[in-house]
Amino acid sequence: MRRRSVEPADPRCHRNAGSAHLGALGTRGQKASVAVEPKVSAGDFTILIQAAQAGIGIALLPELECQGALRDGRLVRVLPDWSAKDGIIHLVFPSRRGMLPGVRATIDLLAGALKAQV
Structure with missing residues (x-):
């Protein structure tokens, strides 16, 4: 997998698909x-993955959703040393x-599956 090492402030990261705000945590x-x-x-x-694959911009995606596209080379990690802040999932x-x-x-199944992913 080809990796592009850039920083979040890099203007290439400002053309994105998805969020109006990019908040990230670095490995250091x-x-x-x-x-x-x-x-x-x-x-x-799925729409965000397709947009990123079409070259519209970068997208902040859960690895589970895009691991096949990463493996096949349809998507490339552009901020490999950065990750999103942890989020909260609500089950209503x-x-x-x-x-x-x-x-x-x-509820028990989802809680167990999510805990195993973290």
């Missing part, structure tokens, strides 16, 4: 926060009272 403890103007904005990783359900066993099983 550096922090960067850069305001950018996205060319494409979407809540769907109506109420714990009267929760169906299937809902509880789904």
Whole structure:
């Protein structure tokens, strides 16, 4: 896999697909926060992957979503020494009272799977 080592402040990173703000943490403890103007904005990783592959800009993506494209060379890591800040995932359900066993099983399954990825 070809790697391009650049910094978040590099103007090439300002042409992006996805977010209007790039916040990143470096491997040596550096922090960067850069305001950018996205060319494409979407809540769907597939759209962001396609935009990045089409050369529209860079995209901040979960590795699980783009590992095949990285492996095949359709995508290239442009900030290999930087990562996004940790986020929060919310699982929304109506109420714990009267929760169906299937809902509880789904919550437990997702919690276990996410914990294993971290």
